[in-house]
Amino acid sequence: MFKELDPILHSQLRLAVMSLLISVKEAEFVFLKEKTNSTAGNLSVQINKLKESGYIDVVKQFKDNYPQTICKVTPKGVDAFELYVKALQSYMNPSSNK
Amino acid sequence: MEQQHMTGQESLRLISEMIHKAKNSYHDSGLGPLLWGTVITICSLVTWSQIHFSFSLPFDIWLLTVIAIVPQMIIVQKEKKVRKVRRYDETMMDYVWTCFGISIALLVFININIISKLNPVFEKYIEVTGGRPEYTFSSFMTSFFLLLYGIPTIITGGSQKLKPMLWGGVLCWVCCVISVYTKAEADMLLTALSAVCAWLIPGIILRKKYLKSAPANV
Numbered sequence: 001m002f003k004e005l006d007p008i009l010h011s012q013l014r015l016a017v018m019s020l021l022i023s024v025k026e027a028e029f030v031f032l033k034e035k036t037n038s039t040a041g042n043l044s045v046q047i048n049k050l051k052e053s054g055y056i057d058v059v060k061q062f063k064d065n066y067p068q069t070i071c072k073v074t075p076k077g078v079d080a081f082e083l084y085v086k087a088l089q090s091y092m093n094p095s096s097n098k
Numbered sequence: 099m100e101q102q103h104m105t106g107q108e109s110l111r112l113i114s115e116m117i118h119k120a121k122n123s124y125h126d127s128g129l130g131p132l133l134w135g136t137v138i139t140i141c142s143l144v145t146w147s148q149i150h151f152s153f154s155l156p157f158d159i160w161l162l163t164v165i166a167i168v169p170q171m172i173i174v175q176k177e178k179k180v181r182k183v184r185r186y187d188e189t190m191m192d193y194v195w196t197c198f199g200i201s202i203a204l205l206v207f208i209n210i211n212i213i214s215k216l217n218p219v220f221e222k223y224i225e226v227t228g229g230r231p232e233y234t235f236s237s238f239m240t241s242f243f244l245l246l247y248g249i250p251t252i253i254t255g256g257s258q259k260l261k262p263m264l265w266g267g268v269l270c271w272v273c274c275v276i277s278v279y280t281k282a283e284a285d286m287l288l289t290a291l292s293a294v295c296a297w298l299i300p301g302i303i304l305r306k307k308y309l310k311s312a313p314a315n316v
Contacts, residue, residue: 010104010109012104012112015104015109015112015113015116016112016116019112019113019115019116019117019120020116020117020119020120022117023116023117023120023121024120024123024183024184024185024186025184025185025186025188025189026183026184027120027182027183027184028182028183030182031123031182031183035116035119035120035123036116063179064179085110085113088106088109088110091106092106092107092110
């Protein structure tokens with residue numbers, strides 16, 4: 001029986017953002033934009049979806065008079081990411097599901 | 099990056115690509131190790147010269163280490179300003195080096211107190227025997243410092259997978275053992291050697307890496 005893939009994570013940009021955030025403690029919006037080669041508008045929408053799902057925390061603050069958005073993966077996000085990877089692996093190696 | 103349907107393989111490829119990008123997104127500027135490697139080397143070599151050539155400066159050269167805290171703070175603040183990502187191990191490293199700095203300050207404080215208490219004993223010794231003791235407490239002080247130098251250096255070198263720094267830290271401990279058997283003059287050369295190998299050389303390596311990958315250091 002195949003595990004169902006989390007629809008929140010099974011989207012290219014959201015998965016890219018989660019993969020980046022899982023590797024670091026926290027990252028700025030600009031960092032995520034540069035690494036994912038996405039537009040600010042699209043990234044902003046996807047980040048909001050991840051935030052609404054409780055997978056990431058978003059802190060908006062000011063740094064040297066400039067707005068700064070810091071994203072950080074939550075424990076719920078870590079669990080969801082691990083489950084997603086396990087589900088993917090089960091698709092790749094169906095024998096492991098027996 | 100557009101929103102599109104992905105196969106399992108594409109998802110896994112994307113995950114590993116992003117993890118790789120995050121991993122290579124930050125390199126130490128190397129300025130901290132360069133600064134401290136230079137300062138400790140200069141202080142040790144000047145102290146060695148003072149003992150070897152029998153002269154003394156009108157001030158304690160080791161005060162340079164106190165002055166060096168200012169550029170160190172500036173480096174930390176500048177790096178914080180340009181940094182757009184924070185790694186998990188950075189907090190731990192901050193604690194390790196802060197503890198090291200405090201330990202060095204405490205060791206200086208302890209040493210000053212021990213020396214002030216032991217000085218009358220040595221004066222009495224000189225008075226009674228008419229000669230100077232071969233070893234004084236100060237000839238063992240370097241061993242304590244080298245012991246401390248090794249700890250954060252080995253932790254940083256090991257956790258950052260920076261072998262020159264790791265081996266530099268090990269060398270600090272080797273020099274620590276040797277310095278137990280050597281006099282203050284040789285101890286200063288051992289300190290200079292340790293500072294060059296533990297901080298100056300790794301600092302140069304880190305700086306070169308940092309400048310080479312400058313666009314990645316967001």
